[in-house]
Amino acid sequence: MSAKKTALTVLSAALLVPAMLVQASTAPAYAATTPPPPTDGKGRPAAPAPPPSMSGVGGARLGQPGTQVNLLPGAPALPANLSGRSWIVADAETGEVLAAHNAHWRLPPASTLKMLFADTVLPTLPKDQVHHVTGQDMEGVGPGSSLVGVKEDHDYSVHDLWLGVFLRSGNDAVHVLSAMNGGVEKTVKDMQAHAEELQALDTHVVSPDGYDAPEQVSSAYDLTLIARSGLQKQDFREYCGTAQAKFPGLQEAGKPREYFQIQNTNRLMTGAGGITPYKGIAGVKNGNTTMAGSTFTGAAQRGDKKLLVTVMNPDHGGLNSVYEETAALFDWGFAAAGKVKPVGELVPPKSADTRPYGSPATSHENTPVADGPPAAGGGLGTALGIAGGALAVVAGGAFVVNRRWPRGRRGQGS
DSSP, rough: OOHHHHHHHHHHHHHHHHHHHHHHHHHHHHHHHHHOBOOOSSSSHHHHHHOSSSSOOTOOGGSSSSSEEETTOOOOOOOTOOOOEEEEEEETOOOOOOEEEEETTOOGGGGGGHHHHHHHHHEEOOOOEEEEOGGGTTTTTTTOOOOOOOTTOOOHHHHHHHEEEEHHHHHHHHHHHHHHHHOOHHHHHHHHHHHHHTTTTOOBOOOTEEEHHHHHOOOOHHHHHHHHHHHTSSSHHHTTOEEEEEEEEOTTTOOOOOEEEEEEOOOOOOOOOGGGOOEEEEEEEEEEETTTTTEEEEEEETTTTTEEEEEEEEEESSSSHHHHHHHHHHHHHHHHHTTOOEEOOOOOGGGGGGSSTTTOOOOOTOOOOOOOOOTTTTSSSEEEETTTTTEOOOSSSSOOOOOOTTOOOOOOOO
């Protein structure tokens, strides 16, 4: 070997050895400084932590992370093993928040956002209006969406479509109603404006149906505000309290139109999935998506006490956990009424203090009705109603929320 080649070989070896040493020394050091993903102590990924501070709408304590409750002597303890990332128990009439957990944590809402869609759009469309569905009406319905079975080139009444929204959480029905309202983009803007009017300021609307979308969020506090607003409207109460109905199917020339039965996806109402129906349940809306997990806002009545409970994304259990935790919080709320000091309040809409004190809101056919006697067994009666060709088991009229706003207050927290 020549002297020149020998020198090059030595030089190459000298350059290679430090590189190898660097690789050998840095790789283990990097791996050693990378922390393992956090777990919950049982080998499962740990749930994300809520923000250290959140909105103060409704009271400063509602913006604090963790559970907020003021138990007075004789008050029952909160249910054990609650795993919802966010939940709230509130008096539907006075607006007092009896207890809450991360109430303002902004989380994906899933189909509970349809409550805002209904509260926004329902007053604008007469229920007997008939619409001929086109393919364009249902553009943008996300893959894997819950559907009621709306068919292109068929006629549906607004009443039919709302049954599809409330009972089957039909994104196809939502998109058709959005088209009737001027399109999805306009409907999203309308919903956002209505959320801001209600002071549901944690809510950011991207899709009208609650389908998973980046930055689409709400909170247990906001969903409860929205449900309380919706329950002012007679049609909203009727639809969310309907357990089953008949929905229009195919229409063949020269033949009577087919109808098929649909059932509410609210398991606390129907008892589906092995859940015991909750005595006094009167609505409101459930949801489930990959990003949101399970979400639910419910309204229930015992005697003259009416409560709203929202639970978002339980970390434990299956599809029934959101209903089981809601039922446990209802039981606690009814037992704790008068035995806790409220930790906050459900605020009135921005425009509430511009009306004469005590006057009801008015809009289309959905004005509040006089509070009647409770139906036997609670808020869900056994009356059969026939409207628009649909046979429905509807709320017996007992659950009517007559909101009590403090005069001149806007409730921005204290």
